[in-house]
Amino acid sequence: MATITELKCAVRETLESRGVLDQLKARIRAEVFSALEQNTQPLRPQLSHENLLINELIREYLEFNKYKYSASVLAAESGQPEVPLDRQFLASELKVAEDATSKSVPLLYSLLSHFVNSDDGERKVFLRGSSHPPGPSTSTHRPED
Structure with missing residues (x-):
């Protein structure tokens, strides 16, 4: 032995x-x-409402595509709540109306599809900047009129 x-x-x-x-x-x-x-590091700053929604859109996408490790890292690093936000709440916050087809995929897919398949032709969508600037290290530029 x-x-x-x-x-x-x-x-x-x-x-x-x-x-x-x-x-x-x-x-x-x-x-x-x-x-x-x-x-030795200071505490992470509080998660803004906009970042919470953006992170949740990304998490839903990652989990749908079975990127479970990436989703767990996102949640841990961002300070996102462990329990995902309710899908209906997220759609409501984004002012998105869903049908049965759109509910079968992450909201990020539906949002992208809306803009890609939009029949606005050459007309561009005017996007507004965040109501809470990202921080001093990033700059925001206004589109030219």
Whole structure:
């Protein structure tokens, strides 16, 4: 029967040969640095209403396309609530009327489809800037009249 030392060596060699051991070490280092950094960083600013809606549109799209890891990272990094916003609430906030077909896909698809398939011809849609500027590091430009 193998001793514990032999078993440890066999497990270590197997993990090394698969490249898993180095990945685990790197992950542990990253988590340690993240934990240390987390204590020194200021708290995340409060999520604006607009960012909440935008993030929710993106999360719904990611989850629909089965990008579950991307969706979880978005929620964690943005401070988005863990429980997704209700679809009807989101549509109401965006002043969107839905039919049975549009309810089967994320709202982002429906919004894009509306603009791509719009029969306005050459007429451009005038977009307004945010009521809450993104911050000092980004600039906003007004379209020329």
